[in-house]
C-alpha cells in the first residue's frame with residue numbers, strides 16, 4: 001500500500017478577513033455542498049484503492065462552519081471510500097467561535113486528533129483591524145477547552161507585521177501563546193495577496209505597516225522566545241514541542257502524494273499537480289450530475305520539480321539532503337546551482353554540514369531571496 005495525504009477544502013467563512021487570499025465565500029456550507037463532496041470522493045477514490053491515507057486535513061475556509069451532522073456525513077464518506085490508517089493524523093482547522101464543548105466532543109468521536117486554531121494575535125484591536133470576529137480571550141478559552149476535551153495535539157496560527165502591530169504587541173502574543181496547552185505554532189508574516197482589501201489599501205498608501213526595524217525585532221523575538229519555551233523550529237514558519245510535527249504538512253514539503261477534494265483544492269500525485277476550479281455552485285452542479293468539476297492540470301517537468309524540491313526542502317530544518325538530491329536528479333546539486341550556492345554561502349545565508357544544505361538564521365529571515373536563486377530560468 002502507498003501512503004496518501006487527503007486534503008478537504010471547506011470554502012466557507014462567517015465573514016472574509018481583510019488579508020485573506022484563499023478561496024472561500026461568506027456563508028455556511030449547505031447539505032448540497034456536502035453531497036457534492038461525497039460524490040467527489042466516490043468518483044476519485046477508485047484510483048486510490050492501493051493507497052492508505054495516513055494523514056487527513058480539513059482546511060479552508062473554515063471547516064468548523066460545518067454542522068456536527070454535516071461533519072459526521074463527511075467522515076462516513078471518508079471511511080466508505082478511502083482506506084484511512086488506524087493511526088492517521090486527522091487535523092481540522094477550527095474557528096474559536098465554533099469550538100463549543102459539544103462541537104469538540106463530536107469532532108473527537110469522529111477520530112479528529114489534531115486541531116489547528118487561528119488565534120493570530122493576542123491584541124483585540126489588531127484582531128478587529130484584520131477582520132477577525134473572535135477576541136483574544138475567546139481564542140484562548142477555546143484552546144483550553146479543546147485541551148480539556150482530550151485534544152492534546154493543538155496547533156495555533158499567529159501573525160506578525162500586522163498593520164498597527166508593534167514589536168511589543170507581537171512579543172506579548174508569543175508569551176501568551178507559549179503558556180497555552182499547545183504543541184505547535186505556525187507563525188506567518190502578513191503577505192499582501194493580490195485582490196485583498198489590504199493589498200488595495202497598501203496600493204493607496206493607506207495601510208500602516210511596521211518599519212523594517214520593527215519587523216526585524218519581531219522576527220528576532222519569534223526565534224528567541226519560542227525555542228526558550230521548548231519549541232523547535234522544524235520548518236521556516238512552524239514550531240513544535242513534544243515532537244508533534246505536522247505529518248500532513250511534511251507531505252507538501254517532501255513532494256509526497258496528496259489528494260485534495262473540494263473547490264479550489266490542489267493535489268499532487270507523482271509528477272502531476274491539479275487544482276479544482278474555484279466556484280462552489282459549479283462544483284456542486286457538476287458533481288451532482290455525476291461529473292468531476294473542471295480543474296487545472298500541470299505536468300511538472302524534471303526542471304520544475306527540481307526547483308520546487310530545493311526550495312521546499314530548504315524550508316525544513318534538515319534542508320536539502322545532498323545524497324537524496326543526487327539519487328533523484330542523477331548528479332550533484334552543483335551541476336545546476338554552482339554559482340547561486342557559492343553566492344549564498346558567501347553571504348552567510350546557506351550552510352553545508354554533514355551532507356545537508358540548510359538556511360542559516362539570516363537565510364531563514366531572507367527566505368524568499370534565497371528561494372528565488374533556485375529558479376533556473
Ligand code: SF4
Pocket residue numbers: 012013015016017020021022024060061062118
Ligand atoms: S483567513 Fe481563514 S477565516 Fe479568514 S477569510 Fe481566510 S479562510 Fe476565512
